[in-house]
Amino acid sequence: MDxxxxxxxxxxxxxxxDVEFEVVHEDATPExxxxxxxxxxxxxxAAEEVVVHELDTKFGMRKTVGYAKVYDSADHATEIEQDxxxxxxxxxxxxxxxxxx
Numbered sequence: 830m831d832x833x834x835x836x837x838x839x840x841x842x843x844x845x846x847d848v849e850f851e852v853v854h855e856d857a858t859p860e861x862x863x864x865x866x867x868x869x870x871x872x873x874x875a876a877e878e879v880v881v882h883e884l885d886t887k888f889g890m891r892k893t894v895g896y897a898k899v900y901d902s903a904d905h906a907t908e909i910e911q912d913x914x915x916x917x918x919x920x921x922x923x924x925x926x927x928x929x930x
Contacts, residue, residue, distance in 0.1 A: 830854045830863070832871050835894075844905040845898050848872070852893040858886045859893070865918055868897055877903035880910055880918050 836849040852864060859867075861881050869876045883896040900906040907921050915921050 830859055830867055832864075832867050834871070843909055844901040845909070848897045848899055850895050850897065852884075852895065854891055854893065858884065861917060862919060864893075864895060865897070868899075872899055874899055875903065877920050878906055880906055880914055880920065882914065 831853045833851045833853075834848060835851055838847045840847055848868070850868060852859060852867075861884060864884060865879050865881045866876050868881070869879045872879070878900045879897055880900070881895060881897045884893050885895065886893040898906075898910070900909070903920065907915060910920075
């Protein structure tokens, strides 16, 4: 799976960078967490700081176009992002489980 960054827009008010990217893959569309981890590695960030919002694969193509928000820290991500997006990206799941116990 190869990731190419298409566009990056700084958003200093929200402590993040909005990233548009393309993923070239051999098999089926990769899972959101695989893309998140690969994108985090490409950008040299922690996986908890990357929130993948969209993945779009055209039928029959081996290229997926996506949109993600890359935060300065995991704390900024948990403060700003909606709960369902944090859940989809498995951010803060361990903290929530620890608080419930």
